[in-house]
Amino acid sequence: MALHIRADLTYDFPSPSETLLMLEASRDADQTVLRERLSVTPQSDLVRRDDGPAGERRAVFTASGRVRILYDAQVAVRRETPRLEGAAQVAIRDLPPGVLRYLRPSRFCPSDSFERFVDREFGSLRGGDRVVAILEWIAGHVDYVAGVSDAQTTALMTFADRAGVCRDFTHLAISLLRASDIPARAVSAYAWKLDPPDLHAVAEVFVGGGWRLADPTGKVEACDLVRVATGLDAADIAFMSVFGRAVLVSQAFSVTQADDEIAQGVGRLDAVAV
Template sequence: MQVSIDLGLTYSIGPSRTVLLAIEAARCGGQSVLHDNIAIEEAVVHRIEGESGLGTRIWARLAIDELRLRYRAEVDVTRPAPHLERHAAAPLPELPAEAFGYLRPSRFCQSDQFGSFANKRFGGLSGGAKVAAIRDWVATEIAYVPASSDAGTTALDTFARREGVCRDFAHMVCALARAAGIPARYASAYAPGVEPPDFHAVAEVWLDDGWHLVDPTGMSTEADAVLIGVGRDACDAPFMETVDDAQPIAQSVTVRYSG
């Protein structure tokens, strides 16, 4: 599946004139960047590796007080359609280092607070079947309500309020999967089916043969999501970080099928 991405950002950055960006499609297993181009007006840039070695981040030092950016990419997504139920959980002693750390609670995914609920609700299942049940529970029990949460909303808040946006859905899956003994990480992504068009958030879980994408919003699948970066939660994978408060002037995210 080929996916085209066209991103435009204009933000007031403030006197620091420095911004850290995570917006480029990752060059990783399951997707190939056929071509891409990024243009940032009046900026000196350099790249660093993304969290867990996936994707890149861009430091941009601006000569002006505004970030003016255009990013375009064509990505071939080659992940097979998901069949979670066919996959077993990896025994804890066999987990690789890249997965083991994603068993622990984090700032927005307080998995240590969900152990009793996860055991009661999903304890009779294992492996991918348990992950599928968690995905379906979040999709059914949490209402997708735009602007219903903010940058401080945690999985505990979402569990109590029963509403959120893609970020909150991903946090909820990560918290419940970790509570159930399955490594899970937050992932930022692009996807053609996101409404309204914007950056998207999904989860990835580690089963017997590697990472598997899980999107309880139903807006994307393994076959069309383009990963940008990953982390313990949204704190590790924001699309932009600045020293001063950044104020949006204009933003457009267009993601569509192509080829």
């Protein structure tokens, strides 16, 4: 399936500020960027700083005054929704070196505070079966409510409030999984059929010998996601980090099927990356 994604952001910068963007679709085995364009108006030199565990793409520029940032792309997604039930838990000694860091607590995911809870609630389960049970517990005990959390909300706060948005659901899931000795990390993604359209935060869990995507909110299937960034928690996957001050003027995201456009010749394989 091919998806047409678009992000249109306008911000006011009171003074010149270096700004890091992570809006571009990552390049990995499960998705291919067919065409794309990232532009900044007024024009500014973009410096590439691509790296990360899953093909993340970063651009840095200096913003001043009113700035419009536009990302437009077509991406072919070849990802199926993974099966979690029955997936084996990997012993810590057998984990790949790059996976070990996703067992540890992080800024928004204080997993060490949940160890007693997961032992009591899910102690009889391991691996993918425990992942499924944790996701079901979150679905049954946490309400999706906008406005009850902010950029400082941690998984402990969400656990107490029992409400939040995708970021909060993901942080709680990651915390419960890491407390279960199951590596888990945060992923930002464009999501087809998400209402309202937005960059969506989901979890990725290491069971059965590999990483498997799961949406703790239950709103989106893994096959309908275009991965952007991957990290320990929201601090690593923010779509824009401003080293200074910025005031939001407007922002809009859209994700639509692009297969018809490609059939008509609109989606040529002329990848343009600025």
